Amino acid sequence: MTATESVGERVRVTLTRPTFWVEWASVVGLVLLVVLFTALDSTFLSAGNIRGMLLASAILTILVVGQAFVILTAGIDLSVASVMTFAAVMFGLAMTHGYGILLSCLVAFCAGAAVGLLNGVLVAKGRITDFIVTLGALSAASGTALILSDGKPITVISAPLFELSAGSVGVVPYTFMIALLIAVLAHVVLFKTKFGTHVLATGGSVEAAQATGIRTTRIKIAVYAISGSLAGIAAILLVARVGSAEPAANMTFLLNSVAAVVLGGVSLFGGKGSIKGPIFGALLLTALSNGLTLLGVSQFYQPLAVGVVVVGAAFLTRFDK
Amino acid sequence: MTGAERRRSRWVGGMALACGLSLMLSACGGDSAAPSAGDGEAGGDAKIGVVIKGLDNPFFQHMEDGIEAAAEDSGVEYTIQAAASITDTSGQADKLSNLANQDYDCYVVNPISGTNLVQGIAQIAAKDKTIVNIDNPVEAEAAKAADATIATYIGTDNLAAGKMVADQLATLAPEGGDVATVGGVAGDVTSAQRIDGFKEGLSQDFTVVQEVAADWNRQEAQTQAETILRANPELAAFFVANDDMAMGVARAVAAADRKGETLVVSVDGIDGVASGDIDAAVAQYPFVVGKMGMQACEAAAAGHELPAKVDTPIELITPENAKEAQEAFPEPPSDYENPFADLLEG
Amino acid sequence: MSESMDLLEIRNLSLSFGSVRALSDVSLHVKAGEITAIVGDNGAGKSTIVRCVAGVHRPDEGDIVFDGQVVNFVRPDQARVAGIETVHQNLALVEDLTVWQNLFLNREISHGVGPVRFLQKKEMRKRARDMVAKLAVNVPSVTSTVRRLSGGQRQAVAICRAAGFSSKLVIMDEPTAALGVQETRRVEELIERLRSEGHAVLLISHNFDQVMRLSDQVWVMRAGKCVAGRRARDTTAQEIVGLITGAIAA
Structure with missing residues (x-):
């Protein structure tokens, strides 16, 4: 009896602890949405639709991991989506110039990493506010993408890329596997390595981190570089998905990347959060959009729904103070 | 590429947002x-x-x-x-x-x-x-x-362009069926006019079952179209408000193995029609x-x-005249009325 | 006898921030195994001098001799490596990390290749428990986050971190300023325990009673200068106050 009581007690304590709801808001939200949409439309949980949702969330998931690293250091990267656009155009140009798929992927990755590194150096060494630096990078990266592409989509035809975007094992698409692999790696880096602890410490208190000799400048540069590199990888998946490299602004990706991180319980003040939370946040946003479309809800209600969900999640984090 | 309004309206959304963010910086x-x-x-x-x-x-x-x-x-x-x-x-x-x-x-x-x-x-x-x-x-x-x-x-005339697409759809799929529309940024005037024209011109055999906004973005259009196809596997056609989104929708249709059964029609998209991805389009100049x-x-x-x-002029683009239209671009492939040229000559 | 050896010697240290002369020609020394206090008014240069020793500031002139060697720290971690630990006024704890993570911050026990360092969490938790037990510090659990600790418990964690890792000198900047009576007493006990463990302690404090009670040596600073040094047993609180205000000439 005492054992069960203590289990019950522990569950009660856990459920009444506000931090529990902050950490698990995105998961709870996702479960609620799944239940709701499944009740309203049985096709929601069909294998085809699950596969579709995972496919649609892969790119966002990768961007969200990068954004999470930056926000964990109390920064923000407003340029993720534009850097992805820029990297996509670089990828498209490399492909059309006959660089071959592997080299082109490397070009995309390096393009993203380079912009990220520049962001990091400007934020950490230049001591310019992250908001301003990445806002500038947002504009500069989209502008460069427009210039390089002359404002036109670059059609990329490649059998392996098509296979990458279309193939799956069961209901799990290859692209989502890549996203998941990145997420797992990110989790390990954040919680199992020295670097990860230093990221959390830098975000939690720059003064404390510096007092113990952590090179916070390097940590900051590193997280922006990570964010940029992941945007480069996302760019490859984006091109694979639509079959062309588009100089489009992709603003929805930017907003959703920040929203997913907040949904996932990462503090915008840095130092606290996880990788799994934001990933579930990304899945939640994808499921929300998918479910509303599936139910035939008018286009005008979708942004409203996203807004309500994001602010609702932010409200939960209020209790965490 | 046809002279799409593609980026015009996409940038309305994109730039509006970027502006919102950068207002505190500068105009x-x-x-x-x-x-x-x-x-x-x-x-x-x-x-x-x-x-x-x-x-x-x-x-x-x-x-x-x-x-x-x-x-x-x-x-x-x-x-x-x-x-x-x-x-x-x-x-x-x-x-x-x-x-x-x-x-x-x-x-x-x-x-x-x-x-x-x-x-x-x-x-x-x-x-x-x-x-x-x-x-x-x-x-x-x-x-x-x-x-x-x-x-x-x-x-x-965006309304007329939408209407003309509807007329052509009636010719391509005389038996009618369910259709879905894919617009630009929700609330965008150009997109709304094209879709309104399309719905106005749509014969009674068709029912609009779904209207989505895809922000003038190809990837977004593709994702939305995939979802719509899952909810409505027997969909007869997509009407898409510009050429770039139409290419994304076409990919979704192909991925769902519905090519030829679910038609893709759009405003603009000469190249898409020429390549066979889009079934019919109306081009603006x-x-x-x-x-x-x-x-x-x-x-x-x-x-x-x-x-x-x-x-x-607006021009109906079908697989038959797509090549010709590509060559004539940026002018329409066929003659059109130009009252001002007439005045100047006369 | 090691008791009488100078562990730290500061020779003619000067430092200016722009046109403000924060330190001018300061000389003092800290003996091994003793509690040495620096007292003075606000802005007298107490914190500046310890920041020079801790590697936060670099002096313009003068030498710092630590453990028989002239040292020239550029970054705080170099001072740490040399055996100088600092308990900052703000404690320098990361609130959302656990006690053990804070204890091992930037000296994590890890294994791996090159820059890829995997944490050995189990080992660190175990050693953290030992560190806490050794100083009989009242901390609920090394796995709880610092956010959930009281002011005194946080102070104890910060001191514990400074005392660990075989540090020779522990610098404490106003360790009890923000604490209640009970907690102050606990921290004072902790400081005395550090001395009995063989650490030298450099203490900055406003509390003369505390200084007189704890320390073996007192240095008085006024307007960026070190004006006097007294053995604690040879002086009184009144004399110290007089030296601080300048009522008594050094």
């Missing part, structure tokens, strides 16, 4: 669009001032090409100024006011909104110069308030809009009476 964009004075030869007898929207997308680039081509033909003297971006309403107004203070005989204006250029238009009207309105109409109320008479309006605007000024200068409203 969106800079005054980067420098005036390019065409030093015309003695051929033309009118001096023309032109103010158009931002050159940050192909639609207006084609329009500018048309303006330059017309000026080159006649040797008319002109100055062209473009807004810094698609949201630069006040900057555009300043540019027109500047030009209005100078000595031009005729002004060609393409306002960003129905009212943002009204001050400059009032200045011009006070000097009794000719005003030619292209593409986006100046609101009648605003023109009245400025005590101005718009000599002529030249534009492309901003190049012609720009050209006719210049010719209207020249005709007015020559003392001709201008028609109040001229619709520039």
Whole structure:
């Protein structure tokens, strides 16, 4: 009896602890949405639709991991989506110039990493506010993408890329596997390595981190570089998905990347959060959009729904103070 | 690539957001669009001032090409100024006011909104110069308030384009069925007009089961179309508001193994029809809009009476004429009525 | 006898921030195994001098001799490596990390290749428990986050971190300024325990009672200068106050 009581007690304590709801808001939200949409439309949980949702969330998931690293250091990267656009155009140009798929992927990755590194150096060494630096990078990266592409989509035809975007094992698409692999790696880096602890410490208190000799400048540069590199990888998946490299602004990706991180319980003040939370946040946003479309809800209600969900999640984090 | 409005409206959304973010920094964009004075030869007898929207997308680039081509033909003297971006309403107004203070005989204006250029238009009207309105109409109320008479309006009719797509769909799928529409940014006027025209023209055999907004973004359109196809596996057709999104929808249809069964029809998309991805499209011609605007000024200068409203051609693009349309671009493949050219010749 | 050896010797240290002369020609020394206090008014240069020793600031002139060697720290971690630990006024704890993570911050026990360092969490938790137990610090659990600790417990964690890792000198900047009576007493006990463990302690404090009670040596600073040094047993609180205000000439 005492054992069960203590289990019950522990569950009660856990459920009444506000931090529990902050950490698990995105998961709870996702479960609620799944239940709701499944009740309203049985096709929601069909294998085809699950596969579709995972496919649609892969790119966002990768961007969200990068954004999470930056926000964990109390920064923000407003340029993720534009850097992805820029990297996509670089990828498209490399492909059309006959660089071959592997080299082109490397070009995309390096393009993203380079912009990220520049962001990091400007934020950490230049001591310019992250908001301003990445806002500038947002504009500069989209502008460069427009210039390089002359404002036109670059059609990329490649059998392996098509296979990458279309193939799956069961209901799990290859692209989502890549996203998941990145997420797992990110989790390990954040919680199992020295670097990860230093990221959390830098975000939690720059003064404390510096007092113990952590090179916070390097940590900051590193997280922006990570964010940029992941945007480069996302760019490859984006091109694979639509079959062309588009100089489009992709603003929805930017907003959703920040929203997913907040949904996932990462503090915008840095130092606290996880990788799994934001990933579930990304899945939640994808499921929300998918479910509303599936139910035939008018286009005008979708942004409203996203807004309500994001602010609702932010409200939960209020209790965490 | 057809002279799509693709990026025009996509940038409405994108830039509006970027502007929102950067408001605290500075006004969106800079005054980067420098005036390019065409030093015309003695051929033309009118001096023309032109103010158009931002050159940050192909639609207006084609329009500018048309303006330059017309000026080159006649040797008319002109100055062209473009807004810094698609949201630069006040900057555009300043540019027109500047030009209005100078000595031009005729002004060609393409306002960003129905009212943002009204001050400059009032200045011009006070000097009794000719005003030619292209593409986006100046609101009648605003023109009245400025005590101005718009000599002529030249534009492309989005409603008619949507309607024409609906007619063609009836021909391609006489048995009717369910259709879904994929628009640009939710609330965008151009997108709404095209979709409204399409729905108006749709025969009773069709039912619109779903309307989504895909932000003029190919990836977004593809994702939305995939979801719609899962909810409505027997969908007869997608109507897509521009060519770029139509390419994304076409990919979704192919991925769902519905090619040929679920049709993809769109406004713009000559290349997509040529490549077989889009089943039918209606193309618009901003190049012609720009050209006719210049010719209207020249005709007015020559003392001709201008028609109040001229619709520039729209062209149905089918697999049969897609190649031809590609070659003729930026002009339409077939002859079209140009009342201003007639006036100038006659 | 090691008791009488100078562990730290500061020779003619000067430092200016722009036109403000924060330290001018300061000389003092800290003996091994003793509690040495620096007292003075606000802005007298107490914190500045310890920041020079801790590697936060670099002096313009003068030498710092630590453990028989002239040292020239550029970054705080170099001072740490040399055996100088600092308990900052703000404690320098990361609130959202656990006690053990804070104890091992930037000296994590890890294994791996090159820059890839995997944490050995189990080992660190175990050693953290030992560190806490050794100083009999009242901390609920090394796995709880610092956010959930009281002011005194946080102070104890910060001191514990400074005392660990075989540090020779522990610098404490106003360790009890923000604490209640009970907690102050606990921290004072902790400081005395550090001395009995063999650490030298350099203490900055406003509390003369505390200084007189705890320390073996007192240095008085006034307007960026070190004006006097007294053995605690040879002086009184009144004399110290007089030296601080300048009422008594050094």
